[in-house]
Amino acid sequence: MREMTADPYLGKYITCVSARSTDKEILKKAQDGGIATALMVYALEEGIIDGTIVAGEGDRPWEPRPIVAMSREDILKARGTKYSISPQIAWLKEATRSFGLDKVGVTGVCCQMQAVRKAQLYPINMRDVPGKVALTVGLFCMENFPYKSLQTIVEDHAAQSLGSVKKMEITKGKFWVHTERGNVSTVPLKATHKYEQPGCHVCLDYVSSLADISTGSVGSPDGWSTVFIRTKKGNEVWSKAVAAGMFETKPIEDVKPGLELLTKLAKEKIDKNRKTLEERRNFGVNKALRDPYA
Amino acid sequence: MTKVVEISPTTRHEGHSKLTLKVNDQGIVERGDWLSITPVRGVEKLAIGKTMEQVPKIASRVCGICPVAHCLASIEAMEASIGCEIPKDAKLLRVILHAANRLHSIALHNILILPDFYIPGTETKINPFSKEEPFRSVATRIFRIREIAQTIAAIAGGEAIHPSNPRIGGMYQNVSPRAKQKIADLAKEGLVLVHEQMEFMLDVIRDMQNREYVTVGGQNIPIPKTLGYHNQGVMATSPMYGSSSLDENPTWDVTRWKETRPWEWYMGEVTIDLEDPNYPIGGTTKAGTRANPQMEACNSVPTYDGQPVEVGPRARLATFKNFNEKGTFAQHIARQMEYPDCLYTILKCLDDLDTSGKVIADHIPQGDGSMGWAANEAPRGTDIHLAKVKDGRVLWYEMLVPTTWNFPTCSRGLKGAPWQIAEMVVRAYDPCVSCATHMIVVDEKNRIVAQRIIQ
Ligand SMILES: Cc1cc2nc3c(=O)[nH]c(=O)nc-3n(C[C@H](O)[C@H](O)[C@H](O)COP(=O)(O)OP(=O)(O)OC[C@H]3O[C@@H](n4cnc5c(N)ncnc54)[C@H](O)[C@@H]3O)c2cc1C
Ligand code: SF4
Numbered sequence: 021m022r023e024m025t026a027d028p029y030l031g032k033y034i035t036c037v038s039a040r041s042t043d044k045e046i047l048k049k050a051q052d053g054g055i056a057t058a059l060m061v062y063a064l065e066e067g068i069i070d071g072t073i074v075a076g077e078g079d080r081p082w083e084p085r086p087i088v089a090m091s092r093e094d095i096l097k098a099r100g101t102k103y104s105i106s107p108q109i110a111w112l113k114e115a116t117r118s119f120g121l122d123k124v125g126v127t128g129v130c131c132q133m134q135a136v137r138k139a140q141l142y143p144i145n146m147r148d149v150p151g152k153v154a155l156t157v158g159l160f161c162m163e164n165f166p167y168k169s170l171q172t173i174v175e176d177h178a179a180q181s182l183g184s185v186k187k188m189e190i191t192k193g194k195f196w197v198h199t200e201r202g203n204v205s206t207v208p209l210k211a212t213h214k215y216e217q218p219g220c221h222v223c224l225d226y227v228s229s230l231a232d233i234s235t236g237s238v239g240s241p242d243g244w245s246t247v248f249i250r251t252k253k254g255n256e257v258w259s260k261a262v263a264a265g266m267f268e269t270k271p272i273e274d275v276k277p278g279l280e281l282l283t284k285l286a287k288e289k290i291d292k293n294r295k296t297l298e299e300r301r302n303f304g305v306n307k308a309l310r311d312p313y314a
Numbered sequence: 315m316t317k318v319v320e321i322s323p324t325t326r327h328e329g330h331s332k333l334t335l336k337v338n339d340q341g342i343v344e345r346g347d348w349l350s351i352t353p354v355r356g357v358e359k360l361a362i363g364k365t366m367e368q369v370p371k372i373a374s375r376v377c378g379i380c381p382v383a384h385c386l387a388s389i390e391a392m393e394a395s396i397g398c399e400i401p402k403d404a405k406l407l408r409v410i411l412h413a414a415n416r417l418h419s420i421a422l423h424n425i426l427i428l429p430d431f432y433i434p435g436t437e438t439k440i441n442p443f444s445k446e447e448p449f450r451s452v453a454t455r456i457f458r459i460r461e462i463a464q465t466i467a468a469i470a471g472g473e474a475i476h477p478s479n480p481r482i483g484g485m486y487q488n489v490s491p492r493a494k495q496k497i498a499d500l501a502k503e504g505l506v507l508v509h510e511q512m513e514f515m516l517d518v519i520r521d522m523q524n525r526e527y528v529t530v531g532g533q534n535i536p537i538p539k540t541l542g543y544h545n546q547g548v549m550a551t552s553p554m555y556g557s558s559s560l561d562e563n564p565t566w567d568v569t570r571w572k573e574t575r576p577w578e579w580y581m582g583e584v585t586i587d588l589e590d591p592n593y594p595i596g597g598t599t600k601a602g603t604r605a606n607p608q609m610e611a612c613n614s615v616p617t618y619d620g621q622p623v624e625v626g627p628r629a630r631l632a633t634f635k636n637f638n639e640k641g642t643f644a645q646h647i648a649r650q651m652e653y654p655d656c657l658y659t660i661l662k663c664l665d666d667l668d669t670s671g672k673v674i675a676d677h678i679p680q681g682d683g684s685m686g687w688a689a690n691e692a693p694r695g696t697d698i699h700l701a702k703v704k705d706g707r708v709l710w711y712e713m714l715v716p717t718t719w720n721f722p723t724c725s726r727g728l729k730g731a732p733w734q735i736a737e738m739v740v741r742a743y744d745p746c747v748s749c750a751t752h753m754i755v756v757d758e759k760n761r762i763v764a765q766r767i768i769q
Contacts, residue, residue, distance in 0.1 A: 070492065071492075090490065090492065114472075114487070116468075117468055117469055117472050117473070117478075117479075117487075117493075118469065118470075118472065118479065118487035118488065118489045118490065118493055119489075119490045119492065119493055120469050120489060120490055120492045120493025120494070120495070120496040120497070121492070122496075147468070147473070147474070147475075148468065
């Protein structure tokens, strides 16, 4: 096992690689390298988990709805990034109740990984949860949008109808919208800022530092993911999955743009949001807004 | 000459209560009063005006040992008032939850009573907290039974303590096929354990029935053969689940119930003039202290046909299975005999449960103010909630919980017991004093008695 790296912006991790799933069906609709999907499918098939919380399909197009997936089929339904809030943790306790799970998997963005860890250490009305979380896969996340925001960005700014969108992506300074018929629209990110969820402006985590394994797109080429293997549990699952031929991997050092760009973006997020937090201290005249990290 | 001795607080049961006892020269109880001194929380009064969805969740908080009973009785009282029939699979999940809660409760009570009992054939009392054998294995078995019970309750009911799944009209969630299998596996494991545990407890109780005396605080106290006998009769609505006014043939009759005031049944002011500093642990109430059960009782007294009655496992077995023993040890025996039925009931319900079945009624009426009631056979006996719901709000609410029925009955059962084992008589009722303390007791002039006592 490699020595643990502790990076001020990328968190603690054992290894970082660029990877993609070898499962063609998974890749067909995956956002990037299909890591999130492939890992949970593998964990389910191996009995590492007996179910997992994923961002499934909601009532409206591109509106995620958290579900407890207990089959490969259901996990595959959650492929693709939905740039809107999916309250994943709402099912965390229930997964151990009416679903009857013993080994719960959780996918989600950085703040949702934080929620899981907090429930494990400070289970406030979260009985049974600490001992039943079996595997967490966290996504990188710069910011998120309420559903109304997403509608406005896609339908007004990108002038596409949500019903015909095939994929959305935030990359290279733009919000990209790909339609089923092959159209591509972009919106400069500058135009999207006012639609961001305000709560994201105090978030000091970019690469899901508290997950067992975290994954995202930045740092790796299209169709590939940047993956951090962070915990003992994550390392066990990842090593087994790689040995079983579930993933193609490349050392992150051999990949462009690699960790350099990722670190730069992580630093930008954290520095900017730290500043927001500081401003909250002097928000009023002789009074402050609350600081959850205090 | 009659003397008065008082044990306050009583121990190894839920909640806060005391025993004020008039005894003869031999220390035998001539008249005993067992009463709640747990502060009244007034759930019934604060329920008024709240939504029918919320009140059962508040009522659940009356007690953390049998929250399932209060939650279900309360919800079903609301459903009875509004006339809402719930789907079959919701009912099955409720019965599973109910049986699981009874299971955990019996096991917990084993821990509370065992220190009064002996390893059969020896002079060694049972200490369930000892690391030594055979205590350790017994405790381990009890803990596993409780763990199984609480896990099943959490799966079927959403939460073991204060179940979240039940709602007006059914349940929030059906369970997954995996969850169903898990409950079945746990129930099968539990079945083996409860048979062992029941046999163990029955041996221990039979051994006690054959004993002449027990030691309390270093003294040998004779055990009367008629310990805990009373002539109040029993009341039960079902061997397992309960009944409600929605039933075709309800098994409880609201017209036979009458609420009475504590002083019709309790003694007035007395002064303690017998004191035993060696009563374990910490002695009895100091001589010279005044007590007034009529005024201090934080419980009210419901009656059936004008009399207090006994409710609980013995009442159920006597009503439905011709169980004909009575008194303290018969109550203990009946409680142990309910062990296996909890798990057979769960397994039977699982057989019938369709995990893709609907668990919420299509239509939930909002109520026109009609009175409805529901009885839940709680671990400790019949728990009856009565409600009037109009436009989704609770207009009137009343809870007649098992230990409230049992307070005056048990008090009568104390007669003839050496005062040093009065607590053993009490514990055979598996009292849940918090449950019994949710009344605001009003006197003839409608002054709130219990509240005055808290002030
Ligand atoms: C709001 C948001 C912002 C992101 N920002 C960045 C970023 O700035 N930089 C970057 O590199 N990567 C970002 N990502 C991650 C990236 O978009 C991919 O989700 C990630 O690379 C996983 O791809 P995959 O092919 O492994 O996942 P797939 O195999 O396609 O599976 C998708 C996974 O994402 C989960 N998911 C989808 N939508 C949501 C949601 N709204 N909330 C929670 N979980 C969801 C699903 O449960 C599933 O596990 C972001 C993701 C989200 C949801
Ligand atoms: S930016 Fe932070 S707070 Fe906002 S969704 Fe992403 S992880 Fe959560």
